[in-house]
Amino acid sequence: MTKTMRKWLLGIMIVVFIGLIAVNVRKSTKFELGSRENYALTSRDATVKNGIMVFCYHRILNNNDMMVKSVEP
Numbered sequence: 014m015t016k017t018m019r020k021w022l023l024g025i026m027i028v029v030f031i032g033l034i035a036v037n038v039r040k041s042t043k044f045e046l047g048s049r050e051n052y053a054l055t056s057r058d059a060t061v062k063n064g065i066m067v068f069c070y071h072r073i074l075n076n077n078d079m080m081v082k083s084v085e086p
Contacts, residue, residue: 014022058066
């Protein structure tokens with residue numbers, strides 16, 4: 014086997030390997046996005062005439078952003 018043929022074979026193997034990794038990452042990403050919870054407003058809830066929508070946050074800051082510090086006299 015010549016040196017040029019070995020280079021071509023190695024190049025083809027690298028391209029195939031990268032292609033297989035790309036397909037695997039794409040499938041994994043689709044799976045992760047599909048299993049995520051959907052918090053969008055449903056069409057049934059959007060058509061409700063009598064009611065009020067409440068949007069609540071629970072701990073919107075990280076633990077280290079604005080921690081309440083004790084004030085010493």
